[in-house]
Amino acid sequence: MTFNPLEQRGIPLDRQLRTWRELDVEPIDPDHCDPYTRCRIITMNGIEVEAILFSHQMARHCPDPAVKRRLAQVRYMEAQQQKAVNWLLPGVSSVLETTIAYEQVAVDLTAWVARAEPDPYLAQAYRFGVLEDFDHLYRYANLYEMIEHRKAESIVDGLTEVMPGRPTPLHHRDPLDNVRDPYDKTTVNPLSKLHALTIMSAEQQTMNFYMNTGPTYMEPIARQLYQEIGLIEEEHVTHYESLVDPGETWWEQLVNHEYNECYLYHSFMEQESDPKVKAIWELHLNMELEHLRIACELMREHDGREPQEILAPELPNVLTFEPNKGYLRQLIADELDLTTLGAGYVREAHERFERMQQALNDGETTPSDRVLAMHREQFGREYRLETEGEHPVPSLRER
Ligand SMILES: [Fe+2]
Numbered sequence: 376m377t378f379n380p381l382e383q384r385g386i387p388l389d390r391q392l393r394t395w396r397e398l399d400v401e402p403i404d405p406d407h408c409d410p411y412t413r414c415r416i417i418t419m420n421g422i423e424v425e426a427i428l429f430s431h432q433m434a435r436h437c438p439d440p441a442v443k444r445r446l447a448q449v450r451y452m453e454a455q456q457q458k459a460v461n462w463l464l465p466g467v468s469s470v471l472e473t474t475i476a477y478e479q480v481a482v483d484l485t486a487w488v489a490r491a492e493p494d495p496y497l498a499q500a501y502r503f504g505v506l507e508d509f510d511h512l513y514r515y516a517n518l519y520e521m522i523e524h525r526k527a528e529s530i531v532d533g534l535t536e537v538m539p540g541r542p543t544p545l546h547h548r549d550p551l552d553n554v555r556d557p558y559d560k561t562t563v564n565p566l567s568k569l570h571a572l573t574i575m576s577a578e579q580q581t582m583n584f585y586m587n588t589g590p591t592y593m594e595p596i597a598r599q600l601y602q603e604i605g606l607i608e609e610e611h612v613t614h615y616e617s618l619v620d621p622g623e624t625w626w627e628q629l630v631n632h633e634y635n636e637c638y639l640y641h642s643f644m645e646q647e648s649d650p651k652v653k654a655i656w657e658l659h660l661n662m663e664l665e666h667l668r669i670a671c672e673l674m675r676e677h678d679g680r681e682p683q684e685i686l687a688p689e690l691p692n693v694l695t696f697e698p699n700k701g702y703l704r705q706l707i708a709d710e711l712d713l714t715t716l717g718a719g720y721v722r723e724a725h726e727r728f729e730r731m732q733q734a735l736n737d738g739e740t741t742p743s744d745r746v747l748a749m750h751r752e753q754f755g756r757e758y759r760l761e762t763e764g765e766h767p768v769p770s771l772r773e774r
């Protein structure tokens with residue numbers, strides 16, 4: 376099915392405002408929902424938060440009061456969308472349960488994007504990052520069993536495996552080695568721009584979540600683990616945001632943001648199993664079509680260019696939440712021992728990496744290793760969830 380958001384009519388902006396009653400969405404049932412419904416909610420919350428923050432940044436750089444007002448009008452609708460989306464999450468989940476769901480998002484979203492990414496340098500960046508969030512899931516799952524006495528299996532439901540990836544202590548690199556080279560906006564496949572924006576937004580949301588919720592725990596090991604992984608999410612945001620060509624104009628970036636929102640709502644609408652949630656994806660897609668139209672109008676007026684010059688002629692293959700077990704196992708076998716050096720990757724721990732490790736650890740073990748040691752002491756084992764059977768490396772679903 377082909378879908379060109381530039382040719383679709385959405386809901387006019389003056390009819391997008393929702394009442395309190397309309398915003399008061401019914402949350403999903405935490406015990407009976409499809410874990411990937413929760414993953415789609417978390418992803419779209421990250422996307423909406425990025426839409427809001429990007430629009431604020433743009434407004435702060437914008438001297439034209441008419442444009443500022445236009446941005447404020449659209450941004451208010453983005454803020455309502457964010458409320459409707461994130462309030463689909465049920466209030467009963469603990470911070471750690473939400474954390475485990477965030478890492479499941481990071482694993483299966485990034486793995487899918489790594490498989491779909493046409494540019495080899497960009498694909499490498501996603502393959503590199505996904506092995507780290509995979510290990511975060513494993514460390515948090517051990518913390519979860521230790522302090523909340525429940526198993527991560529009840530959250531990820533066997534769709535995502537919980538086992539060691541690249542060891543978390545090795546994620547602490549010198550910040551100089553976290554900056555990648557950007558794609559070239561004039562030659563890159565338009566799909567690559569959407570991928571970069573999506574993963575950057577998801578990682579940014581994870582970073583924000585850990586920096587704010589980490590200190591809500593009283594157990595020292597939990598507080599410490601959130602500090603450690605929170606700092607790695609800072610590295611991940613640096614890593615992914617540096618992939619985006621900084622030469623894109625504000626107008627171009629605005630169009631890319633709105634186009635990506637259309638792409639993702641369209642994708643999630645196609646695959647959503649929960650009818651009430653699906654109705655929200657459909658409603659939001661129809662709102663985004665109008666946001667995109669407005670962004671295109673601003674681009675024509677202020678950038679003197681046609682949006683068609685920078686966008687794909689139609690939406691790419693829908694972005695899909697699905698298991699990536701075989702793919703991840705293969706990746707662990709092939710690329711576990713990588714680290715970064717400058718904008719590239721190497722297999723050996725180099726001098727700058729060692730210096731950072733020494734400065735940060737000062738001869739002590741990290742919280743992410745201590746959580747495993749404490750778990751072993753308490754249970755005589757570590758928490759893992761390895762699912763039975765063969766895990767063939769998946770191919771991308773055809774359109
Ligand atoms: Fe939005």
Ligand SMILES: [Fe+2]
Nearest residue numbers: 508578608611
């Ligand atoms: Fe991450």
Ligand SMILES: [Fe+2]
Nearest residue numbers: 633636663666
């Ligand atoms: Fe939007």
